[in-house]
Amino acid sequence: MKYRKFGNTDLLVSEIGFGAWGIGGPAMVGDLAIGWGNVDDQTSIKALEKSFELGINFYDTADFYGFGHSEELIGKVFGNRDDVIIATKVGHRVENDKILLDYSKEHILKSCDESLKRLRRDKIDFYQLHSAKLNHLQDGQCIEAMEELFSTGKIRYWGISLNTFNPYPEAEFLINKKLAYGFQVAFNIINQRALKLIDTASQAGYGIIARIPLQFGLLTGKFSKDTKFEKNDHRSLRLKPELLSELLDELEEVFKLAEKYNIDKTTFALSFIMNHQGVSTVIPGIKTPEQAIKNTQPLIKISEDDLNFLHELFNKNFDELVSKMS
Numbered sequence: 001m002k003y004r005k006f007g008n009t010d011l012l013v014s015e016i017g018f019g020a021w022g023i024g025g026p027a028m029v030g031d032l033a034i035g036w037g038n039v040d041d042q043t044s045i046k047a048l049e050k051s052f053e054l055g056i057n058f059y060d061t062a063d064f065y066g067f068g069h070s071e072e073l074i075g076k077v078f079g080n081r082d083d084v085i086i087a088t089k090v091g092h093r094v095e096n097d098k099i100l101l102d103y104s105k106e107h108i109l110k111s112c113d114e115s116l117k118r119l120r121r122d123k124i125d126f127y128q129l130h131s132a133k134l135n136h137l138q139d140g141q142c143i144e145a146m147e148e149l150f151s152t153g154k155i156r157y158w159g160i161s162l163n164t165f166n167p168y169p170e171a172e173f174l175i176n177k178k179l180a181y182g183f184q185v186a187f188n189i190i191n192q193r194a195l196k197l198i199d200t201a202s203q204a205g206y207g208i209i210a211r212i213p214l215q216f217g218l219l220t221g222k223f224s225k226d227t228k229f230e231k232n233d234h235r236s237l238r239l240k241p242e243l244l245s246e247l248l249d250e251l252e253e254v255f256k257l258a259e260k261y262n263i264d265k266t267t268f269a270l271s272f273i274m275n276h277q278g279v280s281t282v283i284p285g286i287k288t289p290e291q292a293i294k295n296t297q298p299l300i301k302i303s304e305d306d307l308n309f310l311h312e313l314f315n316k317n318f319d320e321l322v323s324k325m326s
Helices: 041-053 065-078 105-119 134-139 141-152 168-176 195-203 215-220 241-250 252-260 265-274 289-294 304-325
Strands: 003-005 012-014 058-060 085-090 092-095 098-101 124-130 155-161 182-186 207-211
Touching (some): 041 065, 065 085, 065 105, 085 105, 124 141, 124 182, 134 168, 141 155, 155 168, 168 195, 195 207, 215 265, 241 252, 241 304, 252 265, 252 304
Parallel strands (some): 058 085, 085 124, 124 155
16 A cells, blocks of 8 residues: 655545445435445444555545444544544534535534544544535634634644535635645546646645545446446435446446556556545545455556546546536
8 A cells, every 4th residue: 555645734644545435324314315225334344444454544434424323433443543544524414304514613513522422533633524615614614613623632634525516616715715734526537527626736735535436336347237226325316327328338438448457447447546646545435345455456557648538538528427416
């Protein structure tokens, strides 16, 4: 495993991190699936342990993943040890079977204490506003809360997990005001909308976390046009049959490139992301020890020509399809 410095912080993070949304389990808000379907806690624990054994030291979760269950599992496995770096998020809550965004100072301070308890830690290494909007930042309560948590030592650094489809307004606001330490962005072969932001933010000293690196599993090559998802898996809403078919057709050119480099599709997809030097760490979802092994294979150098081809493929074919996955 290789490691990269996280922006201007003193955090040294593994190039491959652990995306812990999936181990939260099949959470539902009314009839809306917000998880990845059924999981087994013992298998999740083994996945966490195997990942650490393979050199992963960065674990990204949220208080909303399984309504705290993901944090609880991470806390059970790692507790307060200082050789792991834990990132979590705040800002979502449920009321009357509806998801509410809450970036009030009161909610953030209270939620941080609750996350610390579930994680069994004295401090959170990187605390993120979970998809906060520009108006929340302009209101200022969330920034005041993060700065207070930082000054009191409950968090080491803070940042924001940005919008999947347009990450720029919130990032530019924070960069211009020289606030926060890092950004989490959706970035992969299919969704490259954050590409320019990665360059700008990393040059300004921000750490960058790349999420959804395999685009819900599409870039692993394991799906067919007949693939179906259970109702408690959020992909049942995001990857409707017609869209899945369109995406798989467009991915044929991508998969040919993986064959050219003689590596599996997952490793190729992760390599694409980490060939962009502004990215600090990439966080594929890991739910089993087998996935931990698969996601930590040695990454490769992709030629400039092939990177440019993939950038052009996004502009030509994928950008329009990305919006349909909302």
